[in-house]
Amino acid sequence: MTVTLPERTADAGTTSVRKRRTFRPVGFLLALPPVLLILVFVGFPIVLALGFSLGFTGGLNHTVAIIGQNVHESTSGFGTLAAYQEVFSNQRFLTDLGVTVLVTVLATVLVISLALGIGLFLKLRGGRIARLLSGLAIVPLFIPVVISSWAILTFYSGDGFMRSFFAHLGVEFPVWSFTMVAVIIGSVWTSLPFATLMITSGLQAVPDAMIEAARDAGAGFVRIVLSVIVPMAFIPIIIATTFTAIGVVGSFTVPYFLGPNSPNMLGVDMSNYFSSFNQPQQSVVMAFAVFVIASGLAALYVWANFRSAKEQGKA
Amino acid sequence: MTATVTPRRRKSGPGPAVMLLVGLFVLLMTIFIIGPLVWLGLHAFSESWSYPNLLPSSWTMRWWQVVLSDKSLGVAVQNSLFFAPMTVLLSSIICLPAAYAFARHEFWGRRTFLIGLFATNAFPKMGLFVTIASLFYALNLMNTITGVLIIHILGTVVFMTWIPAAAFAAVPRSLEEAARDAGASKLRVLTSVTLPMAFPGILVAMVMSFLASFDEAQGTYLVGAPVFMTMPTQMYSLVLNYPNQVAAVFSILLAIPSVALMTAAHKHIAGGHLAEGFQIK
Amino acid sequence: MTLFSTRDETEVSTTTEPALGGAPAGDGGNRAASGEGLTVRGLHKVLGGRTIIDNLDLQVNEGELVSLLGPSGCGKTTTLRMIAGFLDPDGGSIQVNGREVSHLGAEKRPSAMVFQNYALWPHMTVFKNVAFPLKLRKRPKKEIEERVDAVLELVNLLHHKQSRPARISGGEQQRVALARALVQEPQLLLLDEPLSNLDAKLRVKVREDIRGIQQRLGITTVIVTHDQEEAMSISDRIAVMNAGKIEQFSTPADLYARPRTEFVATFVGSLNRFEGSYRDGRISDGSDVVGVRPEDVKFSREPVPGSLPAVVERVVPRGHFQELFLRREDALLRSFASGESPAVGEAGHALITRAMTFRGDQRVDADQPVNGGQA
Structure with a gap:
C-alpha cells in the first residue's frame, strides 16, 4: 500500500485537481477512530488469543488460563503447538471441520445460484413475477436470525408444516429439524437477501446495450449470460460469494438452533468448548481454524476488487 | 398483451x-x-x-398476556430499545467522519484501513467473543453497559464506514464546488449539499447497524448476561424454558422494529446503496 | 480522444480518401428497388398508449447509405431498434434482401449494429470483442484470427488488438464497434448515433471513415442521427422523421433545395422564417409561413431589381463566410455572404432571390427560384 493510490471519487473528470503523494493528516485522523476501535477490541484480542493458543499464558491471558481446563502452556519462548495438535487430532473436531466446510460450500452454491437466477430473471425478462421473486428473497433481511432459526426449526420439525402437509397427502416427510439439512436451509434462508441485493444490483448495472450487442452478434441466452453478464458482474458476484461463505463458515445461531448435537459446525463447538467444556484454548484454536478459511475467502474478495480496478484502467 | x-x-x-x-x-x-x-x-x-x-x-x-406481564421480558425489551439506538448513535459518531475521509481524502494507508475494517468480518464472531473475554476481564468491562455497547458497535463498523463512504463518494464533486462558488463555507457545503445527498446511504447504514445491534445475541450474552439481557438473549432462554407459543409471541415482538425499520428503508436498500457499499474503490 | 496519435490520423485518412473521392453523392437513389436492400412496410409501434411509429414505409437500396434524421423523440431510434430486432413492432413487415425478418430475434437477423455508446464488452480485449460474433458462429480458430485481423486493419486498429476498450480513445472505441459489426459481414449495417459521443473534430474524421468503408464494402447501411450536417455529408439519401413519420425521403441536395414541409425546411439547413406571405420579393402580412434560406438573401450597395433598402445590423463572422443581419422595412433577414464584409450600420439593399411558402406545414409555392437568381 503506497501513497500513490488512485483517486477514489466517482466523479472522474471534474475540475478539482488534487495533489497526490502528500501526507494528508486530516483524512488520516478522521479515519482513525473506527480503525483504532477495531485494533483495540478486535486486533489486539486476536493477537492475544493467538498467543494463548500457542501456550503463552502470561499477561492478560493469565485469568483465562487459570479458569480454563486442559490448558497447554509453553515452556520455551517460542510457544507450543500442543493445543493445535490436540484439537487437530480430535476426531470430533475433524468431523465438524468437514461438516463446516461442506455446509459452507453447499449453502453458498445454493444461495448464489438462487440469487443469480432471480437476478437474471429480473434483468432479462423483468415484469411483476421477477419483482415479486426479488422482493421475496429480501424478506429474511427483515427478520432477526434468532427468530428465523426458530421459525425454520418449527416449520420442519416433527409436527411442523412440512410433515403435516405431506401427511395429508399420505407421504411421510422427513424430520429436518436438528439435522444438517435444516442448518443448510437456515444458512440459505439468512444469507439470501444480501447475495440477492448484491447480485441483482450488479446485474442491473450491466448496460442493456452490452447485452443487445451480444444478441446482435448472434449470442443466445446461455452465451449472453456466460460471456457478457457474468463477467461484467463478476465483482458483485464474488463479493456476494465471499460474504455468504464468510457468514456461513463462522455462523453460530443457525447451527446452534437447527443442527444436531453432533456433528455440528465449528461455531457451535467454539461456544461449547468455551462455556460448557471450559476449554478456552481449544475454543480459540478452532476460531483460528475458521479464521484461516475465512481469510482465504476475504483474500479472494480483495483480489477480485483489485482485478476489477485494473481492468477498468484505474490502477 | x-x-x-x-x-x-x-x-x-x-x-x-x-x-x-x-x-x-x-x-x-x-x-x-x-x-x-x-x-x-x-x-x-x-x-x-x-x-x-x-x-x-x-x-x-x-400467550401474549404471559409475555407482556413477564417482568424480565419487559426489561429485555427496554434494554434492546436502549442499546440499539445508542449503538447507532455512537457508531455514527465514530464512523461517519471516517467514511467521509475514505470517500474524499487521499491519505496514507487508506486502502489498508478499509480492508482492515473488512477483515474484522472474516474472523468468526464466536471466536472473537471468546478472545475478547480476557481483555474485557482485564479492563473490567464484563457486565457493564460500556462493554455491551462496545460489542454491539464492533458489529456495525463495517456497515457504518463502507456504505456511507460509497454514498459520500457518489456525491458529484461539482455540486460541492458549485456550493463553494456560491459562497458556502466548507461546513455549510457539508450540511447543505454533501450530507443530504449522501443521506439515503447513511440511512441504510444506520438501519443495518440498528438491526445488527438489535439482533446481536452471542456477544451480549457473553459480556452482558445475566445483568443485561436483551431481547435476542432472552430468546435463547425462552426457547429452552417456555412453551413454544411464548417464543412465537416474543418473536413477533422482536420482529416488529426490524420490519418497521426495514420497510422504511427498503426503497434505498433495494436501490443499491447496500450493494454499492461493498466494493473497494 | 486526445490520445489520438498523429500517426493514426494520417494513416486513416490516406486509406479512406480515395474511396471518398470516388463517391458521387446521391447515386444510391438511382438504383432500382428490386427487393434487395432493406424494405420496411407499414411499420407501427405503440408505447404506453402513444403511437411512436405510425405506419412507416422505407426502402433502402442495396449498397445505399440512408440516414434517419430527426429531433429527439421523433422515433428514429425506435425504428432502428425494430429493424435490428431489439424491439417488437406492433405491425408491419421488415425485409432484408427480400427475406422477411420481423419474426426473428436480433441474434438471428442478418443485420449488425453499432451502438451509440459502442457497447464494447469491457472484460474482453479489442480482439476478443471483434472475434466474439465469429466464435458464436463456431468458425475455425484460424479463420477467426484472419478475419478479425483483416477487419481491424480496415479500421486501422491492428496495433490495439490486445488493448482493453477502456484503454483506447473514444474514436478508437467507435472503430472497434464498427469492426465488430463488419466482421459479421452483415447484409445490413445499422448505426445508432454513431458519432454523438465524439468531439467535433473527430466526428468529421470518423464519419468520413465510416462513409469510406461503407462505400468500399458496398454495404447497405442505415444511420440514425439528429445532426443534419452529419446526415447531409455522408448519406446517399436522408429520411427526415418527425413524430413517428417520415416527412420526406430524398437525396441531401434535394431535401435542401426542395423541402416539402416547413419541418424539413427548418430542420435541414438554416432558414429565415416569417409568418406572412411572400410576393414580388417582399414579405407582407398573411397567414402562411414564409421561409428564406440565408444564402438566398443578397446584400448589395447598389439597388438591383426587386431589392429593398436595408441596413446591416450585425455581422457574425463564420470563418469562410459572414452571417449578416439585414434590417429591411418588411423583415429582419439573415444572409450568408462571402468576400468583403460590410460594416455594421452600413446602408445598402437586400434582395430575396428565392422563398418558400408553407400552409399548414405543407409547401404551397411553385418550386421555382424567383428572379432567376440562384444560391
Whole structure:
C-alpha cells in the first residue's frame, strides 16, 4: 500500500485537481477512530488469543488460563503447538471441520445460484413475477436470525408444516429439524437477501446495450449470460460469494438452533468448548481454524476488487 | 398483451411449460421464505394444535398476556430499545467522519484501513467473543453497559464506514464546488449539499447497524448476561424454558422494529446503496 | 480522444480518401428497388398508449447509405431498434434482401449494429470483442484470427488488438464497434448515433471513415442521427422523421433545395422564417409561413431589381463566410455572404432571390427560384 493510490471519487473528470503523494493528516485522523476501535477490541484480542493458543499464558491471558481446563502452556519462548495438535487430532473436531466446510460450500452454491437466477430473471425478462421473486428473497433481511432459526426449526420439525402437509397427502416427510439439512436451509434462508441485493444490483448495472450487442452478434441466452453478464458482474458476484461463505463458515445461531448435537459446525463447538467444556484454548484454536478459511475467502474478495480496478484502467 | 405493456422479448416468449416451471419456482420460494414465518406466527395465537392439522384447533391470546406481564421480558425489551439506538448513535459518531475521509481524502494507508475494517468480518464472531473475554476481564468491562455497547458497535463498523463512504463518494464533486462558488463555507457545503445527498446511504447504514445491534445475541450474552439481557438473549432462554407459543409471541415482538425499520428503508436498500457499499474503490 | 496519435490520423485518412473521392453523392437513389436492400412496410409501434411509429414505409437500396434524421423523440431510434430486432413492432413487415425478418430475434437477423455508446464488452480485449460474433458462429480458430485481423486493419486498429476498450480513445472505441459489426459481414449495417459521443473534430474524421468503408464494402447501411450536417455529408439519401413519420425521403441536395414541409425546411439547413406571405420579393402580412434560406438573401450597395433598402445590423463572422443581419422595412433577414464584409450600420439593399411558402406545414409555392437568381 503506497501513497500513490488512485483517486477514489466517482466523479472522474471534474475540475478539482488534487495533489497526490502528500501526507494528508486530516483524512488520516478522521479515519482513525473506527480503525483504532477495531485494533483495540478486535486486533489486539486476536493477537492475544493467538498467543494463548500457542501456550503463552502470561499477561492478560493469565485469568483465562487459570479458569480454563486442559490448558497447554509453553515452556520455551517460542510457544507450543500442543493445543493445535490436540484439537487437530480430535476426531470430533475433524468431523465438524468437514461438516463446516461442506455446509459452507453447499449453502453458498445454493444461495448464489438462487440469487443469480432471480437476478437474471429480473434483468432479462423483468415484469411483476421477477419483482415479486426479488422482493421475496429480501424478506429474511427483515427478520432477526434468532427468530428465523426458530421459525425454520418449527416449520420442519416433527409436527411442523412440512410433515403435516405431506401427511395429508399420505407421504411421510422427513424430520429436518436438528439435522444438517435444516442448518443448510437456515444458512440459505439468512444469507439470501444480501447475495440477492448484491447480485441483482450488479446485474442491473450491466448496460442493456452490452447485452443487445451480444444478441446482435448472434449470442443466445446461455452465451449472453456466460460471456457478457457474468463477467461484467463478476465483482458483485464474488463479493456476494465471499460474504455468504464468510457468514456461513463462522455462523453460530443457525447451527446452534437447527443442527444436531453432533456433528455440528465449528461455531457451535467454539461456544461449547468455551462455556460448557471450559476449554478456552481449544475454543480459540478452532476460531483460528475458521479464521484461516475465512481469510482465504476475504483474500479472494480483495483480489477480485483489485482485478476489477485494473481492468477498468484505474490502477 | 395490451398496448400499454412493452413486450421486451416477444420472440423468445415463454411457452406454457416454462411458465409452469416459473410458477412452481415462485410457489416453492414463497413456501421456503414465508412459510416458516407464517407457521411461527400462527403459534402465537394457538391454544391447542395437534399434528398433522394445518391450523390450530383453538385460538387464544393467552400467550401474549404471559409475555407482556413477564417482568424480565419487559426489561429485555427496554434494554434492546436502549442499546440499539445508542449503538447507532455512537457508531455514527465514530464512523461517519471516517467514511467521509475514505470517500474524499487521499491519505496514507487508506486502502489498508478499509480492508482492515473488512477483515474484522472474516474472523468468526464466536471466536472473537471468546478472545475478547480476557481483555474485557482485564479492563473490567464484563457486565457493564460500556462493554455491551462496545460489542454491539464492533458489529456495525463495517456497515457504518463502507456504505456511507460509497454514498459520500457518489456525491458529484461539482455540486460541492458549485456550493463553494456560491459562497458556502466548507461546513455549510457539508450540511447543505454533501450530507443530504449522501443521506439515503447513511440511512441504510444506520438501519443495518440498528438491526445488527438489535439482533446481536452471542456477544451480549457473553459480556452482558445475566445483568443485561436483551431481547435476542432472552430468546435463547425462552426457547429452552417456555412453551413454544411464548417464543412465537416474543418473536413477533422482536420482529416488529426490524420490519418497521426495514420497510422504511427498503426503497434505498433495494436501490443499491447496500450493494454499492461493498466494493473497494 | 486526445490520445489520438498523429500517426493514426494520417494513416486513416490516406486509406479512406480515395474511396471518398470516388463517391458521387446521391447515386444510391438511382438504383432500382428490386427487393434487395432493406424494405420496411407499414411499420407501427405503440408505447404506453402513444403511437411512436405510425405506419412507416422505407426502402433502402442495396449498397445505399440512408440516414434517419430527426429531433429527439421523433422515433428514429425506435425504428432502428425494430429493424435490428431489439424491439417488437406492433405491425408491419421488415425485409432484408427480400427475406422477411420481423419474426426473428436480433441474434438471428442478418443485420449488425453499432451502438451509440459502442457497447464494447469491457472484460474482453479489442480482439476478443471483434472475434466474439465469429466464435458464436463456431468458425475455425484460424479463420477467426484472419478475419478479425483483416477487419481491424480496415479500421486501422491492428496495433490495439490486445488493448482493453477502456484503454483506447473514444474514436478508437467507435472503430472497434464498427469492426465488430463488419466482421459479421452483415447484409445490413445499422448505426445508432454513431458519432454523438465524439468531439467535433473527430466526428468529421470518423464519419468520413465510416462513409469510406461503407462505400468500399458496398454495404447497405442505415444511420440514425439528429445532426443534419452529419446526415447531409455522408448519406446517399436522408429520411427526415418527425413524430413517428417520415416527412420526406430524398437525396441531401434535394431535401435542401426542395423541402416539402416547413419541418424539413427548418430542420435541414438554416432558414429565415416569417409568418406572412411572400410576393414580388417582399414579405407582407398573411397567414402562411414564409421561409428564406440565408444564402438566398443578397446584400448589395447598389439597388438591383426587386431589392429593398436595408441596413446591416450585425455581422457574425463564420470563418469562410459572414452571417449578416439585414434590417429591411418588411423583415429582419439573415444572409450568408462571402468576400468583403460590410460594416455594421452600413446602408445598402437586400434582395430575396428565392422563398418558400408553407400552409399548414405543407409547401404551397411553385418550386421555382424567383428572379432567376440562384444560391
